[in-house]
Amino acid sequence: MAGKTLYDKLWESHVVREESDGTCLLYIDRHLMHEVTSPQAFEGLRLAGRKAWRKESVVANPDHNTPTDHWDEGIKDPISRLQVETLDANIRDFGALVYFPFKHANQGIIHVIGPENGTTLPGMTVVCGDSHTSTHGAFGALAFGVGTSEVEHVLATQTLVGKRSKRMLIKVDGKVSPGVTAKDIALAIIGRIGTAGGTGYAVEFGGSAIRALSMEGRMTLCNMAIEGGARAGLVAPDEKTFEYLKGRQFAPKPGDWDKAVAYWKTLQSDANARFDTVIELDAAAIEPQVTWGTSPEQVLPVGGRVPNPAKEKDAQKRAGIERALQYMGLAADTPIQDIKVDKVFIGSCTNSRIEDLRAAAKITKGKKKAANVKLVLVVPGSGQVKRQAEAEGLDRIFTEAGFEWREPGCSMCLAMNADRLAPGERCASTSNRNFEGRQGAGGRTHLVSPEMAAAAAIAGHFVDIRKQN
Amino acid sequence: MKAFKSLDGLVCPLDRANVDTDAIIPKQFLKSIKRSGFGPYLFDEWRYADVGEPDMDCSKRPLKRDFVLNQPRYQGAQILLARDNFGCGSSREHAPWAIEDYGFRVVIAPSFADIFFGNCYKNGVLPIVASPAIVDQLFRECAAQKGYKLRVDLETQTVRNPAGEWFRFDITPHRKHCMLNGLDEIGLTLQHADEIKAFEAKHKAAQPWLFA
Numbered sequence: 070m071a072g073k074t075l076y077d078k079l080w081e082s083h084v085v086r087e088e089s090d091g092t093c094l095l096y097i098d099r100h101l102m103h104e105v106t107s108p109q110a111f112e113g114l115r116l117a118g119r120k121a122w123r124k125e126s127v128v129a130n131p132d133h134n135t136p137t138d139h140w141d142e143g144i145k146d147p148i149s150r151l152q153v154e155t156l157d158a159n160i161r162d163f164g165a166l167v168y169f170p171f172k173h174a175n176q177g178i179i180h181v182i183g184p185e186n187g188t189t190l191p192g193m194t195v196v197c198g199d200s201h202t203s204t205h206g207a208f209g210a211l212a213f214g215v216g217t218s219e220v221e222h223v224l225a226t227q228t229l230v231g232k233r234s235k236r237m238l239i240k241v242d243g244k245v246s247p248g249v250t251a252k253d254i255a256l257a258i259i260g261r262i263g264t265a266g267g268t269g270y271a272v273e274f275g276g277s278a279i280r281a282l283s284m285e286g287r288m289t290l291c292n293m294a295i296e297g298g299a300r301a302g303l304v305a306p307d308e309k310t311f312e313y314l315k316g317r318q319f320a321p322k323p324g325d326w327d328k329a330v331a332y333w334k335t336l337q338s339d340a341n342a343r344f345d346t347v348i349e350l351d352a353a354a355i356e357p358q359v360t361w362g363t364s365p366e367q368v369l370p371v372g373g374r375v376p377n378p379a380k381e382k383d384a385q386k387r388a389g390i391e392r393a394l395q396y397m398g399l400a401a402d403t404p405i406q407d408i409k410v411d412k413v414f415i416g417s418c419t420n421s422r423i424e425d426l427r428a429a430a431k432i433t434k435g436k437k438k439a440a441n442v443k444l445v446l447v448v449p450g451s452g453q454v455k456r457q458a459e460a461e462g463l464d465r466i467f468t469e470a471g472f473e474w475r476e477p478g479c480s481m482c483l484a485m486n487a488d489r490l491a492p493g494e495r496c497a498s499t500s501n502r503n504f505e506g507r508q509g510a511g512g513r514t515h516l517v518s519p520e521m522a523a524a525a526a527i528a529g530h531f532v533d534i535r536k537q538n
Numbered sequence: 539m540k541a542f543k544s545l546d547g548l549v550c551p552l553d554r555a556n557v558d559t560d561a562i563i564p565k566q567f568l569k570s571i572k573r574s575g576f577g578p579y580l581f582d583e584w585r586y587a588d589v590g591e592p593d594m595d596c597s598k599r600p601l602k603r604d605f606v607l608n609q610p611r612y613q614g615a616q617i618l619l620a621r622d623n624f625g626c627g628s629s630r631e632h633a634p635w636a637i638e639d640y641g642f643r644v645v646i647a648p649s650f651a652d653i654f655f656g657n658c659y660k661n662g663v664l665p666i667v668a669s670p671a672i673v674d675q676l677f678r679e680c681a682a683q684k685g686y687k688l689r690v691d692l693e694t695q696t697v698r699n700p701a702g703e704w705f706r707f708d709i710t711p712h713r714k715h716c717m718l719n720g721l722d723e724i725g726l727t728l729q730h731a732d733e734i735k736a737f738e739a740k741h742k743a744a745q746p747w748l749f750a
Contacts, residue, residue, distance in 0.1 A: 085737040086730060092712040094730060096737055098748050106630065108571035117724070123738075125749065134569065148569040148592055155571050193748065200629040200653060214653055216631035217573075218660035218723075226727045228734055231656075232710065264556055265623035268652055298626065300652050321747035329747050364556050385621070389555060483628075485565045492589075502627060504560045510589045 072339025074236045075305050076271040079211035079336070083194050085228055094228045098193040099210075101179050102129035102165075102220070104156040105485070106198030110221035111159040122227040124164030128188045131156050132178045133485045135171050137448050137475035144171065149486065163224070166319075169452075177451025177477040180204040180418035184288065185453055187317030191306040191333040196223055201418045201501065203294040207287035208314075209306035209336045211271070214295065235269050235345040237299065238338075240276040243352035248534040250428070251286035252420060252499070252518035254278065254350075255293035256358035260368040262348060267299030270346065273338060274304050278352035284313040285424035292419045296365040296501055305337045357534050359405050360503045360516040362393035367503075369405055371521070371533045377401035396505055397513050398493065406531050408515070411494040413438075413445040413472075413526040414508070415519055417482035420499035421450030423457050425519040429499075430463040432523040432537065438471040439529030445472035446488060448480040472526065484509045497525040540662035541720030544691040545643055547616030550606055551680045557620060558627035559654060563636040567592055576632055577639030581607060607640075611684050619676055620647040625654025634661045644690050646697070648673045659713050662720065664690065666697060666707045692718055 073081075085094040107129075114121070121127070134149035136142075144150040153171055160168045167188060169176040176182075180201055183189040189205045195212035196202060198220040205212035219229055239258055259266075272294050274287075282290065287304045294302025311330055314320045321329040338344075356370035367390075369375075375394065378401060381387040394401060399408070415421075415429050426449060438445050447467045449455040455477055458464055464474045481488040482500035484507070490496055492511025499522050500507075503514035517525065520534045567579045569592055578596035583589075585607055587600035601608045618637065624647040625633060634657045637645065645658065646666045658665040668676070679699060680686045689698040692714065698704040709717075716723055727734075742749045 083741075086733050088712060090711045092710060094727060094734070096734070096741060105568050109573040109631075112571075112573070117722075119724070122734075146569075152569050152571055190748070192745065198629060198631075200627065214629035216629055216634075216653060216657035216660060218631060218657065222724050222727065225724045226731075226734060227738070228727060230712065230723060230727065264626055265649060265651070268623070268649060295627075295653075298623070298651060319750060322750070325747045325750075329745070332745065364558075385555060392554070483560075483565050485568065502558075502560070504558045504627060506564055506583050507560050510564070510583055 071343040072341040074338040074342040075273055075303055075336055076236050080233055091232050093231060095231055096228055097196050097223050099195040100126045100223050101183055101197035102127055103133055103179050104131040104152045105133045106217050107220055108155045109217050110224055113221040114224055119225045121163045121224050125166045127165035128167040128183055129160055129165050130169040130176050130179055130182060131171050133479045135478040136486050137478050137480050137488055140172055140476055175452045178418045178479055181421060181450030185451055187314055187320035191310060191336055200295045201292050203302045204288050204292040204418055206291040206302040207304050208310055211301060213300040234271040237270040237272045237346045238344040239272055239274050239348045241278040241350045241352050242276040243278055245278055245352045245355055248357055249355050250518040251282050251289040253355055253358045255290050256368045257355045259297045259365045262297050264296060264364050264366045265298045267297040270299050271301040272299040279304060283424060284309055285422045289419055293501055306333045357521050359531055363396055363503055363505050365503060367393055371405055371531060373405050375399050375401060375403045409441055409530045410497045410525050411443050412490060412496045413442060413522050414481040414496055414498040415522050416448030416480050417500035419501045420519050421448060423454050426458045426463050429519040429523040430466045432520050433470045434466050436470055436527045438526045441529045442526050445526045446475060446481055447472050448475045449477045451477050481508050483507060497522045539720050542662055542664050542692055542717045545616060546687055546689045548614055549617045549619050549680050549686050549688055550612040550615035551619045551677050552606055555621040556623045556626055559625055559630050559633040560627055562633040568630060568632055573635060574639060576636035580636040580640045616642055617644040617688055618642045619680060620645055622649045624650050626651035629653045631657045634658045634663050638663050672705055
């Protein structure tokens with residue numbers, strides 16, 4: 070008999086009941102929440118006269134609408150302010166384990182603060198009305214994004230209705246070269262499988278290159294699983310995971326710790342487990358990546374050239390390339406390193422953790438932003454990340470280079486607050502989506518790692534980070 | 539949720555792959571705390587020549603005439619014909635809310651992104667997966683015939699074209715039951731409240747740290 074995958078173990082340990090067609094009622098341990106996708110869920114509860122099933126499962130904080138500067142002036146946009154105040158009121162009425170309101174010292178991006186507090190643990194089911202919930206899979210938790218109806222369903226019943234996904238193993242073996250990060254591994258995977266490659270799958274990332282990643286790197290990788298179409302990304306927990314969690318506020322207390330770790334050690338795919346699909350990549354062959362188009366799969370190594378649609382035989386793909394080039398304002402065959410940027414964004418739930426900021430600061434130290442770069446935003450993922458960075462002097466490295474050091478939040482990843490691109494502006498961004506208009510209507514996004522973003526800010530165009538060191 | 543049984547609806551073709559939920563409903567409209575009123579902003583950046591903001595009166599905005607939703611022949615369409623990986627990206631349920639509020643009840647595509655696909659069912663929008671060959675055929679027929687309609691029947695899980703050709707689509711029995719009857723899934727789940735409580739007690743005994 071075939072063994073079980075990590076995904077199967079996580080799924081089976083949360084099944085409350087199963088219908089004959091395989092539809093399951095799945096118990097949810099942790100419910101993360103932000104202001105954008107929750108108001109209608111609470112409204113639904115109120116209209117039906119329902120209560121929250123287990124308020125202690127909820128960890129919430131506003132992040133999408135909050136400004137990253139002039140906090141003393143509050144939230145100027147009245148519609149944004151109302152949404153944030155609505156979350157305040159809903160948490161007041163329905164309760165939560167953790168709530169950091171706007172301007173709280175620990176407020177930040179929900180996917181950064183969950184792990185930071187130890188509210189994300191191996192073996193959990195974690196959901197949030199946010200597709201980047203896949204981030205938490207880095208801890209060996211089954212974590213995935215849901216819609217607002219499902220937010221309401223979890224609030225009311227502590228469960229979700231669903232069917233088991235297919236299983237994919239993405240194995241990355243070998244050693245990456247210096248300057249190649251978790252972000253580059255993620256983008257290289259998406260370039261390989263496409264943005265729909267993981268549709269219908271839960272993806273487990275394995276292999277020596279994944280084991281070698283820090284927890285921050287694993288979070289970056291799992292965060293991007295959804296950009297490859299997979300709702301959930303997973304990395305099996307190991308000593309690094311346990312080390313990261315030990316002593317955090319909501320991690321198991323000393324009396325439970327050994328028992329918890331013993332259980333977490335079982336959260337591995339069995340040696341004879343069967344996956345529906347296996348993809349293998351050679352870590353040594355991965356180069357720093359830069360997206361050129363309007364989908365994360367439109368990505369190239371930094372030494373590459375923008376594609377020429379004339380060389381594409383498939384008519385639909387050709388039309389897609391032509392449309393992307395037109396939107397991005399790029400000519401076919403342009404070398405990636407000749408592309409100049411107007412703005413740079415270092416932040417988002419993909420790349421705003423302390424390790425990301427250290428990596429960007431290392432490139433930036435003693436340098437200045439290029440004259441053609443209008444703005445470089447560095448937005449830490451949480452209050453804790455911000456304080457840590459300041460204690461290490463990273464903020465001064467950035468400000469001395471002419472970068473802006475901001476308050477935590479989602480910021481220009483999706484431009485719901487005032488941080489955004491103007492039409493036609495081009496940005497090197499450490500975020501996760503280069504869709505049309507994502508960072509502002511008409512804005513042009515190139516996804517890169519924090520190192521590559523910092524290097525682009527200094528050079529004014531994309532450069533091969535491996536040649537900078 | 540509105541029940542869905544069958545529909546004889548005008549088809550609107552959106553011929554591009556990887557349509558993401560940012561394109562379906564841009565971020566500025568997500569600031570609303572309501573569940574309705576998103577229809578006028580559906581595909582906002584493709585549909586209007588200016589930059590949309592919440593609470594704008596869309597009847598006065600300049601249109602991008604070439605965009606399919608603005609073409610006279612597709613006014614009143616209830617079936618959206620799309621390409622691969624429709625609804626990828628953000629989990630925002632505002633995407634199916636906008637689609638439904640605009641007047642679409644069915645989306646037909648060769649493939650959908652997972653979260654969007656699930657969100658549709660919660661809002662009385664039926665997502666239908668058809669083979670690439672069938673979708674190609676529907677795009678060709680739709681381009682060739684003005685007023686092109688399809689008949690979608692959920693009970694028999696079939697889609698029929700004007701020539702009487704038909705294909706069958708898949709849907710889980712649970713989702714079909716909920717859609718046909720317009721059921722509130724939370725109410726159904728709460729019928730199993732005792733089982734949830736029993737599971738919770740067992741789970742807590744095994745992993746008490748999850749409940750700390």
